[in-house]
Amino acid sequence: MSDTSQTSSWSYASAPENTDHIVLKEQYDLFINGEFIKPDSKKYFKSINPATGEVIASISEANKKDVDLAVASARKAFTSWSKIEPKERAKYIFRIARMIQERAKEFAIIESIDGGKPIRESRDVDIPLAASHFFYYAGWADKLEYAFPNKNPKPLGVAGQIIPWNFPLLMAAWKIAPAIACGNTVVLKPAETTSLTALKLAEVIQESGLPKGVVNIVTGAGKTGSEIVNHPDLDKIAFTGSTQVGKLIQNSIVGTQKKSTLELGGKGANIIFEDAAIDQAVEGIINAIFFNQGHVCCAGSRLFVQESVAEIVIDKLKDRMSSLIVGDPLDKNTDIGAINSKEQLDTINKYIKVGREEGGEIYQPTCNLPSNGNWCPPTLFLNVSQSHTIVQEEIFGPVLAIQTFRTIDEVIEKANNTPFGLSAGVWTEKGAKIFKLTQELNAGVVWANTYNKFDSTSPFGGYKESGFGREGGLHGLIAYLNVE
Numbered sequence: 050m051s052d053t054s055q056t057s058s059w060s061y062a063s064a065p066e067n068t069d070h071i072v073l074k075e076q077y078d079l080f081i082n083g084e085f086i087k088p089d090s091k092k093y094f095k096s097i098n099p100a101t102g103e104v105i106a107s108i109s110e111a112n113k114k115d116v117d118l119a120v121a122s123a124r125k126a127f128t129s130w131s132k133i134e135p136k137e138r139a140k141y142i143f144r145i146a147r148m149i150q151e152r153a154k155e156f157a158i159i160e161s162i163d164g165g166k167p168i169r170e171s172r173d174v175d176i177p178l179a180a181s182h183f184f185y186y187a188g189w190a191d192k193l194e195y196a197f198p199n200k201n202p203k204p205l206g207v208a209g210q211i212i213p214w215n216f217p218l219l220m221a222a223w224k225i226a227p228a229i230a231c232g233n234t235v236v237l238k239p240a241e242t243t244s245l246t247a248l249k250l251a252e253v254i255q256e257s258g259l260p261k262g263v264v265n266i267v268t269g270a271g272k273t274g275s276e277i278v279n280h281p282d283l284d285k286i287a288f289t290g291s292t293q294v295g296k297l298i299q300n301s302i303v304g305t306q307k308k309s310t311l312e313l314g315g316k317g318a319n320i321i322f323e324d325a326a327i328d329q330a331v332e333g334i335i336n337a338i339f340f341n342q343g344h345v346c347c348a349g350s351r352l353f354v355q356e357s358v359a360e361i362v363i364d365k366l367k368d369r370m371s372s373l374i375v376g377d378p379l380d381k382n383t384d385i386g387a388i389n390s391k392e393q394l395d396t397i398n399k400y401i402k403v404g405r406e407e408g409g410e411i412y413q414p415t416c417n418l419p420s421n422g423n424w425c426p427p428t429l430f431l432n433v434s435q436s437h438t439i440v441q442e443e444i445f446g447p448v449l450a451i452q453t454f455r456t457i458d459e460v461i462e463k464a465n466n467t468p469f470g471l472s473a474g475v476w477t478e479k480g481a482k483i484f485k486l487t488q489e490l491n492a493g494v495v496w497a498n499t500y501n502k503f504d505s506t507s508p509f510g511g512y513k514e515s516g517f518g519r520e521g522g523l524h525g526l527i528a529y530l531n532v533e
């Protein structure tokens with residue numbers, strides 16, 4: 050079929066977001082006990098703009114002493130924070146939510162500069178959802194007795210929280226909001242490549258007047274993360290990241306009193322039945338795998354199309370892929386931004402190579418990729434089966450593996466044939482099929498005739514190697530409470 054490249058057919062005038070009002074410091078310190086303090090390590094690392102390769106700012110690398118200080122400050126703050134009137138706790142959290150809303154534009158731009166995601170997504174998804182999470186859990190702070198009647202809910206204590214780079218502010222909100230609403234205090238570590246919005250959040254928290262030490266933010270790489278995990282004075286470890294690091298964490302806390310929730314990787318099945326509304330389903334496939342460059346734990350990275358409609362779906366999909374705009378994350382027209390880091394781009398390219406070597410048939414539309422920065426065009430593979438590496442392993446990039454099926458039982462078996470169990474999507478106009486699949490797919494979230502929809506009131510989490518525990522909704526409170 051013909052390839053309508055983005056340059057030859059639809060060309061849009063560029064619509065870059067104005068960054069004049071963004072104020073970033075050259076160097077960021079650690080946020081401990083309500084103050085920004087220099088790291089004991091005296092070491093700083095660079096945060097890079099993945100779309101240009103330019104250095105944005107220097108970020109502190111916290112060592113063991115810094116983590117000790119952060120945990121001690123959280124422990125001290127816990128005594129009073131856990132005892133203040135719950136409605137007072139709520140006031141601070143509502144204030145943080147409103148301040149995120151007021152500064153939404155600033156947060157969105159920084160998120161896109163630091164992480165590479167299209168401004169449309171940081172503006173319309175990441176930042177509003179982060180504010181919503183604080184609003185939602187602020188509302189629960191003084192109603193825990195009603196959420197868990199006769200169970201005497203009590204906070205756990207001090208939580209160590211470690212988050213990944215794909216939704217930096219949103220993951221910080223998912224971790225901090227329920228924890229502090231329940232009366233816990235926290236030490237949070239953002240990912241090395243995307244610390245900036247967490248540090249901006251620290252500024253908001255400082256301005257909000259939240260009592261000192263309730264939220265501490267320490268930056269650094271995996272080593273800093275393991276100092277948190279192994280700290281003896283923590284009551285809980287909440288981790289979102291890869292299954293590989295999740296397993297390491299689980300091994301290190303076994304035999305301790307620490308509670309844990311692990312939100313890990315995924316390889317979501319997106320299933321298109323022949324009776325689905327095909328054009329909507331094609332949009333759904335695009336959103337499922339190319340949203341946030343495919344850096345999404347619940348991405349619909351395995352597509353299953355019923356054989357009778359496979360040809361038309363794949364033709365329409367290729368056509369739609371050729372109109373996706375890949376490029377400057379700050380341009381409001383951009384659909385696919387920059388790959389978050391050089392390392393992640395290497396990982397994605399390695400999987401694309403393996404996909405070809407194992408006999409997969411690749412399709413990538415022609416894209417004018419910028420010369421600097423980390424880029425990957427939207428990619429699909431045909432002619433793959435269950436045993437292919439790119440069907441089994443999480444790629445965490447804009448790469449889709451397509452298979453066909455004939456019967457509902459066949460697709461359930463194929464969809465469940467994975468070590469992961471985080472998400473799935475089903476496209477059909479038959480309610481009965483939706484109910485059957487939601488019951489039989491081993492996935493924490495199953496979307497019907499939509500994909501990648503998130504809401505703070507709705508629990509999110511996995512089965513099997515996708516981890517355990519839920520974030521969001523009423524379930525998200527349980528992760529931070531002792532209930533009798």
Ligand code: NAP
Pocket residue numbers: 211212213214215238239240241242269270271272273274275276278289290291292294295297298311312313314315345346347443445471510511515516
């Ligand atoms: P990652 O390498 O596991 O890193 C996650 C976080 O852990 C980062 O802050 C990282 O620090 C830190 N870390 C690395 N090694 C550590 C160690 N030994 N001990 C303690 N902390 C350590 O994952 P990622 O590449 O950032 O994120 C992608 C993964 O996250 C994917 O697998 C994705 O599916 C998963 N994810 C899951 C969910 C979910 O809700 N289930 C949501 C989003 C992402 P550095 O960044 O400094 O290395």
Ligand code: MG
Pocket residue numbers: 096097098099162163164242243
């Ligand atoms: Mg960066």
